[in-house]
Amino acid sequence: MNPTENNNESFNFLNSPQAQREENGLEGANGPIAEEGEVEAAATPSGDASVGEMMGSPHNTERASSPPTAEASDTGAPSVEASGNSVGEAAEYESPFEAALNRKIVNLVRFLLVKFRRMELTSKAEMMRRAMRNYEEYYSVIFSKAAECMMLIFGVDMMEVDPFIHSYFLFPALGITYDGLLHGAIGVPKTGLVLIVLSIIFMENNCASEEVFWDVMSTLGLYAGNNHFIFGEPRSLITEDFVQEGYVQYRQVANSCPPRFEFLWGPRAYAETTKMKVLNFYASIVKQDPRSFPERYAEALREEEERA
Known part of the structure; x- marks a missing residue:
């Protein structure tokens, strides 16, 4: 996209x-x-x-x-x-x-x-x-x-x-089974940030370029390399801890020179939650009905039917 x-x-x-x-x-x-x-x-x-x-x-x-x-x-x-x-x-x-x-x-x-x-x-x-x-x-x-x-x-x-x-x-x-209490800012649940990251990736058609991802995160007050007052330093938290936990894939775009990177859902995200749940979470943040995002809603419905 x-x-x-x-x-x-x-x-x-x-x-x-x-x-x-x-x-x-x-x-x-x-x-x-x-x-x-x-x-x-x-x-x-x-x-x-x-x-x-x-x-x-x-x-x-x-x-x-x-x-x-x-x-x-x-x-x-x-x-x-x-x-x-x-x-x-x-x-x-x-x-x-x-x-x-x-x-x-x-x-x-x-x-x-x-x-x-x-x-x-x-x-x-x-x-x-x-x-x-x-x-x-x-x-x-x-x-x-x-x-x-x-x-x-x-x-x-x-x-x-x-x-x-x-x-x-x-x-x-x-x-989600991960709370992140021991990562980033110690003692603060990170499940909300996991869901935000998954929301951004899903709303970017399941693959968010690093440039777009961090531009969006900056609108949330989260900047790579800068400590956030709730979540700590977001780059290491997301590209290391969330990746190690299996919620995020962070990979180099094939044949990119200079190297470019992108974010996708990891296997644990697919195993523990659904696109519909994440869409509902995102919709609750922006105060919209999930059907206000017709392409993503249709995709989430298809996944629900496939899992049934």
Whole structure:
């Protein structure tokens, strides 16, 4: 696929000043949520914006069927920092109540990350007691936004195991068995980044050139050679750890001189998840119906039928 032939969506990510300020200030959050240094990073939406909006959402439906590629940053697609609805701007105007609510969301994300690392169950009562003291009446709002953050940013899903006491177990999403806790930024789940990488490759017709791949990643605030405040240094994480884990193929383009490289799904990605699941994940980020990407949706359906 030639990226210059497409009108493409920006696939923006956690590069907002407020998200990084929240990450740097997690240890000072209200209440004894976790031991010092136990969670290195988390993020929060701002004001009434959802996590999907914070990460970037389509700015017009006519262009929604195109995958994210290098051209996205040049076509007027809104970035987290440039958009008039940006997280950074919203933070300047949020009310004291919104700011307090966002702190509770950060508290809960931080608490849930600890539970995920420890492979422990948690419950509604424990979450209210440990992460949202004095804001219990807003439990549904705080819980839903924190759960969305856990899924879209960290790739961690939550399953209710006891509907009577509302207890939950946290696990890597979409069938992925790798959490990446020991790679990159130690202690932070990397499943979300695995899913983002698989999404980019799939939306680039199953093969993303290195140039396009890193151009897209730069719109997410992820740059080869630069540490990201959540994921660490992305090049080594993706081209070494994700490759070794079998989720990504990173290979030289045949007969290319000078050498050029490209990214494809690895065998473990095909074994553990599906194109439809990855498409649904991507669609949830850009706030579109998966059918808004007709070619990719048809391909994902064909794979579902072949696997049946």
